[in-house]
Amino acid sequence: MSGPREQVARGDLAFLDEGTLASFIRERRWFGAKSTEVVGAHVLAAVPLGSSPALCASLVEMRLEVGTHHVYQVLVAVRDAGDDARPGDAIAEGDGWRAYEALDDPDVVVEMLRMMRGGATVAAGEARVEFRALPGLPQEIAPPKELTRVASGDQSNSLVVLDGELVVKAYRRLEAGPNPEVEMLKFLEAHGFRNIPALAGWYAYSGPPLDATLGLAYHFIADAEGGWGLALQDLETGGDFFQRHAEYLGEVCGQMHCVLASDEQDPDFAPEPTSTETLALLAATLDDQVGQLFEQIQAREDLAQAVAPVAGRGEEIRERLRELSKVEAIGRKIRAHGDLHLGQVLWTGSDWVVLDFEGEPTRPLPERRRKRSPLRDAAGMLRSLSYAAAVADTRGIAGAGAWEAASRAAFREGYLHATAATGLLPAGRAAMDKLLAFFELEKAMYELRYELGHRPDWVPVAVRSMERLLDRAWEAAP
């Protein structure tokens, strides 16, 4: 007799029928094609990782109606139905057994950390899962007293925290190639950048149909506060936290860029000159996006009032993008954070820590690894400060404008101080202001599009923020 427990321990998921799997994945918050109809699901690979509980790492293909597909990582475990422990979301239940997504199961997470510790490589046919430890991983992995699932900012991965010490993160949607996060954290750590969480280990899959990073473990930053929350608190209470600490935040971001640009020998990180097309190509893409975005705005009758302040300003944005993209000097392109904003930084009480090096999770992986002007990161943070101010503004809090101007100026000063004389940035203040304004406009469009698609309640904030950006002549930055 062999039930699902034995089958999972062998890496056989045939007992899960397609429909069950498809509806399980469709309901997950990390499923990235919610607006598309799912035609079916199919297990592409399943590598057995343990037997108590029975566990395997699987790659599941979700076939979408238009003939495309996504690949997701699902950690499938099976326990007896009578087992006292009933962790995780159930995938399927049967006679005497329960199959579930296992990242919430402390026994499973401990087992995975131990496999990292031991540098295990598990093979099943052509497929392999490799676990690797980095110096930050404790020698002994004790079962945690507490395991908490954390809702992460973006929805493409799952995070659990063990006893407020270690974080284990699993990437859900998989694409071929190494995930930038492990790559970036390793590089930054190896080159002496300290304002990041200490990496403890990672695990990766290779085999059909793709090679991909599956997840990583890093140290939890205890007792830290998120930058976004701090900004809102500052605005609401009329505090001066950012007046005091935004300059240092700018310095940390600038130092991060200097470190990322410091290795000419590593082809994945060596800075590159910006070609003449770089900005023109981006401007062309953005130009098309403005068109689409404003068509989308027109179509949203439910939000007509909210979008009214910017609804007719599409051509103005296009014109400004064209103008701003005419820059003589652009500086150098480097690997950068890619999605830098206040939600990605923590204040520990004495220092800033930068998190989440995945890049914008909705973009294809090759694009997230692309070298770009570091000013795009800086613009992301400036935009985030303005966004916080726009939130306050829409809530009728006074003084948002002054807070915005002061914290932006402080961030900018710190950033420029840290990157001065590195050759990373374009020479001359005019070129830099133009570039920053260009990238801010890109971000503002991204914000509006995101809110329209995901958080209609926030559309007024994005609109307010874009309006303020448009009304401020770029020459007068910050």
Place this chain on the structure above:
Amino acid sequence: MTSTRPVPRRVRRQWFERDPLWHKSATFYEVSVRSFYDSNADGIGDFPGLTEKLEYLEWLGIDCIWLLPFYKSPLRDGGYDISDFYEVHPDYGTVEDFVAFVEAAHSRGIRVIADLVVNHTSSEHPWFREARSSPDSPRRDWYVWSDTDQRYRDARIIFIDTEASNWTWDPVAGAYYWHRFFSHQPDLNYDNPEVQEAILDVMRFWLDVGLDGFRLDAVPYLYEREGTNCENLVETHGYLKRLRTEVDRAYQDRILLAEANQWPADVVDYYGEGDGDECHMCFNFPLMPRMFMALRRQDARPVLEILDSTPDIPEICQWGLFLRNHDELTLEMVTDEERDYMWSEYAKDPMMKLNLGIRRRLAPLLDNGHDEMRLMTAILFSLPGSPVWYYGDELGMGDNVYLGDREGVRTPMQWTGDRNGGFSRADFARLAIPPLMDPVYGFQAVNVEAQLRNPGSMLRWIQRFIALRKQHPVFGRGTYEPLRPANPRIFAHIRRLEEDIVLCVHNLAQSAQAVELDLSEFEGMVPVELLGGAHFPPIGTLPYLLTPGGRGFLWFRLQRPQ
């Protein structure tokens, strides 16, 4: 069974999802390294230059680059005269530069295939030098020798403008040697097992480095047999099966693309037997002249007819579709009357003719008509197959018929309106091929920089169009079901992949047309226009009426009622 040469360095990492059918939904881009971008100001394009411009190709949405031959060569035939299969031509860089290029392309999600000339070598190849040196040379039998020039008389001459015979007397060897192309390109003797092995070794070498496949140049001519036309021989197919067996054995997801300029019924033999055991892709040569013919006659029938006579191909195989390439627009696979028609319509100046073709680029062939370029692109992208785009045609670049042979369609890519069109920082006099400078097609009028700034430009349009096609795998993998409306000026068809159904309607006439389509099979469904997303009236029981504008087209996704 490994290469006889040490592999320099292999491309690192696996950047692609494994997919034996990747070529079925890819957009290819044919590029001449020589003419794309010069990174070291010597007047000649090179691999580091091409690497720099990958950003542009990624933006454009290209899935696979096809490189013209980049091997060591005296360059008397654009590099199709190879003098060392294992070396990169020094003009273009080193093998190391090549590896760096492939690696950079892969990390941007772009695959790379390259031309491989298997039929012949340059007369300067050491193999040929040895072969001609003495009848006793161990390499003598690597080429095809004869005491007379009267053998294989049924084989046609391909380069009729240059060559009088397929045999040329070699005074050093004291014998005639066989060549299907230029006399400086002696054919290899595939009856010799050593030759068969040597070419297999070459293929392994570049696949080991990391290339994603080959475009096999001139494949129909590998063997010669008396009493035949020496094309498409069973022995030739036998050797291609050997190449394929080797690819399948050791190289996942790599493809062989055959250049077999033949009639459809003969071309499909290059896919092999059963599920396809020779090439993964073949170019559809007969289709392309008929598209131009249909446009000029304002009549869809030439395209419909050639597609009707094109046999089905195995599931894993795909047609390579193109409007133009680096050669002349060949008119070998048309009737004599059709050829006369094409010459009179598209090559009014005799300078424009070459061999049995027309040496012009897309834009000049279409009198620089933007509606025509878009319509032809739409038809190309709508057909079953993978489009192969020729560099520069996305800008509507022109040609220079006063340059020799086919150099006129291989002029430098026009990046900017600055000196040398932004192609090179070298002095103008040093450029290998001068850029176009005429007022209509010259780099000051037609260049990437200017078109990027203009939302209505050909370049911006093509980029959006490639992105659109990519969103719908049905174009690469779906069925082709022609509709045959009474109005012959309309080319309309259905593409279908499982639940994804697309309707493509193209108006070949210069004026607006009305067309009634029998869509009764799709009654109740709603056509949603693909470029703009507009909902059209639902399909009813009556014929569906559409009124495309002159040289216009409409693509729809047929959506089930909500």
